[in-house]
Amino acid sequence: MIAPALPPQLHVFVRDWLSSNNIVLKGGDGAVVIDSGYVRHVPLTLALLASRQGLDGAPLAKLVNTHCHSDHMGGNAAIARAYGCPIALPASEAPLIEAWDTKTLLLDYADQYADRFVVDETLDAGATYVWGDLEWQALAAPGHDMAALVFYNPEHRILISGDALWRNGYGFVMPPEIDPDAMPATRATLEMLSTLDVRVVIPGHGDSFTDVEPALERAFKRLTAFEADSQRMARHALKVLLTFALLDRRQMRLADLPAYVDRVPIYRDFNARFFGLAPSELATTLVGELERVGAVRRSGDFLTPG
Numbered sequence: 001m002i003a004p005a006l007p008p009q010l011h012v013f014v015r016d017w018l019s020s021n022n023i024v025l026k027g028g029d030g031a032v033v034i035d036s037g038y039v040r041h042v043p044l045t046l047a048l049l050a051s052r053q054g055l056d057g058a059p060l061a062k063l064v065n066t067h068c069h070s071d072h073m074g075g076n077a078a079i080a081r082a083y084g085c086p087i088a089l090p091a092s093e094a095p096l097i098e099a100w101d102t103k104t105l106l107l108d109y110a111d112q113y114a115d116r117f118v119v120d121e122t123l124d125a126g127a128t129y130v131w132g133d134l135e136w137q138a139l140a141a142p143g144h145d146m147a148a149l150v151f152y153n154p155e156h157r158i159l160i161s162g163d164a165l166w167r168n169g170y171g172f173v174m175p176p177e178i179d180p181d182a183m184p185a186t187r188a189t190l191e192m193l194s195t196l197d198v199r200v201v202i203p204g205h206g207d208s209f210t211d212v213e214p215a216l217e218r219a220f221k222r223l224t225a226f227e228a229d230s231q232r233m234a235r236h237a238l239k240v241l242l243t244f245a246l247l248d249r250r251q252m253r254l255a256d257l258p259a260y261v262d263r264v265p266i267y268r269d270f271n272a273r274f275f276g277l278a279p280s281e282l283a284t285t286l287v288g289e290l291e292r293v294g295a296v297r298r299s300g301d302f303l304t305p306g
């Protein structure tokens with residue numbers, strides 16, 4: 001696939017599923033970086049930002065987050081330290097960060113981590129910001145994260161979508177039993193995105209893409225399937241989290257997984273609420289389903305990313 005054309009002052013470092021993409025916008029008012037990756041990848045993130053395609057020695061005027069999940073804000077503290085820049089994030093995330101609410105932020109609650117940092121500025125849905133000499137409308141995109149924003153540039157018809165829309169789906173959404181507002185919000189967000197005139201989506205994970213309509217169709221289809229089945233949503237969330245843990249640790253001992261899903265609170269809470277399985281049964285179910293789609297592999301006594 002040929003990378004879609006983007007304005008020259010905009011560069012996307014495409015990362016993986018452990019770290020979100022990093023978007024660099026260079027402009028007359030200084031450079032802005034959107035999303036900072038996962039804490040384990042901080043050395044790589046700093047190296048990319050220092051590189052020629054990154055800031056190349058220029059100062060950083062601002063670090064922005066689309067939302068406050070560990071894979072988007074894990075490098076915040078290190079980047080703010082390295083560049084002495086302010087951090088701006090969605091206004092509704094600010095109280096969670098200020099309180100360091102690690103349950104709502106899905107940090108230790110989900111066996112994910114980030115270094116604590118200070119919020120310097122908040123971003124409001126409906127406001128327009130100039131980053132990289134381009135105007136970006138901040139639009140509320142609740143669902144996967146109820147406080148998330150996306151950023152839309154009408155001139156070049158670019159959407160920075162975070163985890164609200166990927167080429168294949170979107171970030172996992174909490175089942176209605178956990179947050180009754182999350183699924184309706186996801187649908188409303190996809191409907192809002194459908195009304196935008198978008199040429200290129202720069203997602204939080206994966207390459208930028210121009211086939212926006214099929215991506216929206218896939219997202220709606222997935223949403224409809226999940227709306228009918230809370231247990232499936234809950235299983236999907238745990239599979240996403242287990243895959244993330246595996247990418248973080250590189251491997252996990254199969255024999256340790258029952259204790260792991262019994263110890264990490266979100267697995268324990270979801271198991272009690274949705275499945276009522278013995279920890280070993282839950283581990284076997286999750287691993288089996290991930291193996292079938294090639295997301296994980298067994299090698300000897302260990303589970304590794306697929």
Ligand SMILES: [Zn+2]
Pocket residue numbers: 067069072144145163171
């Ligand atoms: Zn996310």
